[in-house]
Amino acid sequence: MAMSQKVTAPTSIGDKKITRDDLEAKFRSIQDDVQTRVESRKQSILASGAVGLLILVLIFFFLGKRSGKKKSTIVEIRRL
Secondary structure: OOOOOOOOOOOOOOOOOOOHHHHHHHHHHHHHHHHHHHHHHHHHHHHHHHHHHHHHHHHHHHHHHHHHOOOOOOOOOOOO
8 A cells, every 4th residue: 555645845946947147146155255254264363373473482582581691601721
């Protein structure tokens, strides 16, 4: 007693066919969204990289300044 039923997916479009212009418009909107996300991330990555570089330069500056102040041994030669 197997009954065969045709299952169709409900569509909200109806009988309207999808055209090339519809696809292009949708792809452009997706591409614009992705590009704006990449641009915003790029700015934050560049800003954090600049801050990191500044911190590194300051660390090296203060470490070099400290090593320059270390006392060195003075050897005195006297003539007898």
